[in-house]
Amino acid sequence: MSIHNSARALTSEFGAIVGAGNVLTDRAQLLPYVTDWRGRYVGNALCVVRPGNSAETAAVVRLCAQSNTPIVTQGGNTGLCGASVPDQTGSAIVLSMTRMRSVRALDLANNTICVEAGCVLAHVQQAAATAERLFPISLAAEGSCTIGGNIATNAGGVQVLRYGSMREQVLGLEVVLPDGRIWNGLRGLRKDNTGYDLKHVFIGAEGTLGVITAAVLKLYPRARQQVTAWASVANPADAVTLLQALREHVGERVTAFELVSHFCLELVLKHIPGVRDPLTDACSWYVLIELSDESNTTPLAAGLEHCLERAYEQQWVTNAAIAESGAQAQAMWSLREHISEAQRLEGANIKHDVSMPLSHIAAFIETGQQRVSQAFPGARLVVFGHVGDGNVHYNVSAPLGQDTRGFLASAPAVNRVVHDLVHEHGGSISAEHGIGQLKRDELPRYKSALELDLMRTLKRAWDPHNIMNPGKVL
Numbered sequence: 141m142s143i144h145n146s147a148r149a150l151t152s153e154f155g156a157i158v159g160a161g162n163v164l165t166d167r168a169q170l171l172p173y174v175t176d177w178r179g180r181y182v183g184n185a186l187c188v189v190r191p192g193n194s195a196e197t198a199a200v201v202r203l204c205a206q207s208n209t210p211i212v213t214q215g216g217n218t219g220l221c222g223a224s225v226p227d228q229t230g231s232a233i234v235l236s237m238t239r240m241r242s243v244r245a246l247d248l249a250n251n252t253i254c255v256e257a258g259c260v261l262a263h264v265q266q267a268a269a270t271a272e273r274l275f276p277i278s279l280a281a282e283g284s285c286t287i288g289g290n291i292a293t294n295a296g297g298v299q300v301l302r303y304g305s306m307r308e309q310v311l312g313l314e315v316v317l318p319d320g321r322i323w324n325g326l327r328g329l330r331k332d333n334t335g336y337d338l339k340h341v342f343i344g345a346e347g348t349l350g351v352i353t354a355a356v357l358k359l360y361p362r363a364r365q366q367v368t369a370w371a372s373v374a375n376p377a378d379a380v381t382l383l384q385a386l387r388e389h390v391g392e393r394v395t396a397f398e399l400v401s402h403f404c405l406e407l408v409l410k411h412i413p414g415v416r417d418p419l420t421d422a423c424s425w426y427v428l429i430e431l432s433d434e435s436n437t438t439p440l441a442a443g444l445e446h447c448l449e450r451a452y453e454q455q456w457v458t459n460a461a462i463a464e465s466g467a468q469a470q471a472m473w474s475l476r477e478h479i480s481e482a483q484r485l486e487g488a489n490i491k492h493d494v495s496m497p498l499s500h501i502a503a504f505i506e507t508g509q510q511r512v513s514q515a516f517p518g519a520r521l522v523v524f525g526h527v528g529d530g531n532v533h534y535n536v537s538a539p540l541g542q543d544t545r546g547f548l549a550s551a552p553a554v555n556r557v558v559h560d561l562v563h564e565h566g567g568s569i570s571a572e573h574g575i576g577q578l579k580r581d582e583l584p585r586y587k588s589a590l591e592l593d594l595m596r597t598l599k600r601a602w603d604p605h606n607i608m609n610p611g612k613v614l
C-alpha cells in the first residue's frame with residue numbers, strides 16, 4: 141500500500157472510532173492545531189482526532205501503537221514552549237482532548253472534584269465556585285487552557301504561593317498508556333503510601349508518557365475576605381523582606397505577591413488603554429499583594445495596613461495604595477496581567493521563565509542587569525513575576541531602533557547569559573512553562589547527566605516506541 145493510501149486508511153480507522161466528523165484532515169482546519177500560541181512553531185499533522193471519552197482515546201492510542209504513529213496530545217494549545225504542536229513531517233496525529241469536558245463527580249465531603257482532561261480551567265473554577273468551593277489554579281490563559289494541559293505542564297499561576305502548583309492539586313489520574321491500556325488511578329486520597337506514586341510521573345511530563353483523560357482535584361474553602369495592595373519598593377531585596385514581614389504578620393493569608401519593575405509599568409501605561417498608575421510618584425520596583433481569608437473573624441485590610449505602615453517606617457516600602465473596592469483591586473491586577481501584552485506591542489523580546497530560591501532573587505536580578513547590559517548594550521529588561529514562589533519572568537526587549545530579526549538572532553547568546561546566571565544561583569531554566577521544543581537543547585547543559593539518564597530510562601520503559609510527543613523535553 142502506498143504511504144498516501146495507508147495514511148488515508150488510518151484516517152478512516154480513526155473515523156470509525158471517534159466518528160468521521162471528529163477527524164480533521166483539511167489543511168485549513170489543521171492550521172490552528174499545528175500552530176503554537178505564539179506562532180513560533182508551525183508543524184504539520186496526518187490529522188486531528190477528537191475523542192469523546194476515555195474508551196475512544198484508548199482505541200485511538202492502540203491504533204497509533206500498532207501503526208507506529210506519533211501522538212501529540214493537545215488541550216487548549218496555550219502552552220508557551222512548543223510542546224503542544226507536531227513537527228513538520230506530517231506523520232503525527234494531534235489528539236485534541238477538548239470534547240472530553242465533563243465534570244464526572246463532585247465530592248463535597250471529601251473536597252474533591254473529578255473532571256475530564258478537556259475541561260477548560262475557568263469552567264472547573266466555576267464548578268467549584270457554584271459548590272461554594274475554590275479551585276485555586278489561576279492564570280491568564282484560564283479561559284482556554286485545559287486541566288489535562290495544566291497537569292501535563294504542572295501549571296503554576298498567581299496563587300502558587302498559598303496553594304502550590306498543579307502537582308499539589310492532583311489526587312488521582314486516569315491515563316491512557318502508550319500501548320492503549322487505561323490506568324485508572326482516580327483515587328481521592330490525601331494519604332496513600334502503597335508504593336511508587338505513579339501519578340507524579342505524568343504530571344509535568346508534557347504528554348511524553350501518556351494521555352491524561354481525567355483527574356481528581358483538591359478543592360478548598362472559598363475566601364470570604366480579600367484585600368489587594370500596590371506598593372512601591374526601592375529594590376527586589378526590599379520586596380523579599382516585605383514578603384517575609386507579611387508572612388510573619390498574616391501567615392498563609394498571603395495568596396499572591398507579584399514583583400513588577402518600573403519599565404513593565406511604563407510599557408503597560410504606554411500600550412494598554414484605560415489603565416492607570418495607582419501611585420503618584422515613580423519608583424524602580426512595585427509589588428502587587430493579595431491577602432485572602434476563609435473566615436470573617438480578623439479584618440484583613442486592617443492587618444495589611446498595619447503591616448505596610450511598619451514596612452514604611454522600616455523603609456522597605458516607599459509608598460502603597462490599598463484597593464478600596466473590587467474595581468480598584470481589578471485595576472491593580474490589570475496592570476500585572478497586561479505586562480506580556482504590552483511587551484509584545486513594544487516589539488521583539490526574548491523570554492526567560494526562571495526560578496531560584498527566594499534568597500537568591502535580589503542578587504540574580506542585580507547581576508543579571510549588569511551582565512545583560514554589558515553583553516547587549518541597550519537591551520531593555522522586562523522583569524516581573526510570581527516572586528513569592530521564586531519565579532521571575534526575566535525577559536529581554538530589543539534595544540530601541542534595533543530590527544526584530546537582528547535582535548532575535550541573538551537569542552541563543554542572550555539565553556546563555558541568563559540561563560548560566562540562573563544555574564549559578566541554583567535555579568531552574570523553566571519555572572512554569574516546561575521544556576517542549578523551545579528549551580529541549582538547553583536542558584543537557586543544566587541537568588546532570590545522571591538525571592537525564594534516569595529520564596531517558598523512564599521514557600524508554602514506558603514508551604518504548606517513542607510515539608508519545610516525540611522530540612519534546614528529551
Ligand SMILES: Cc1cc2nc3c(=O)[nH]c(=O)nc-3n(C[C@H](O)[C@H](O)[C@H](O)COP(=O)(O)OP(=O)(O)OC[C@H]3O[C@@H](n4cnc5c(N)ncnc54)[C@H](O)[C@@H]3O)c2cc1C
Binds near residue numbers: 219223284287289292
Ligand atoms: C496568556 C498566557 C498566560 C499564561 N500564564 C501561565 C502562568 O501564569 N503559569 C503557567 O504555568 N502557565 C501559563 N501559561 C502557559 C499555559 O497556559 C499552560 O502551560 C497551560 O497549562 C497549558 O494548558 P493547555 O490545555 O493549553 O495545554 P496545551 O498547550 O494544549 O499542551 C501543553 C502540553 O501539555 C500536553 N497535554 C495537553 N493535554 C494533555 C493531556 N490530556 N494528557 C497529556 N498531555 C497533555 C501537550 O502535549 C503539551 O505538551 C500561560 C499561557 C498564556 C497563553
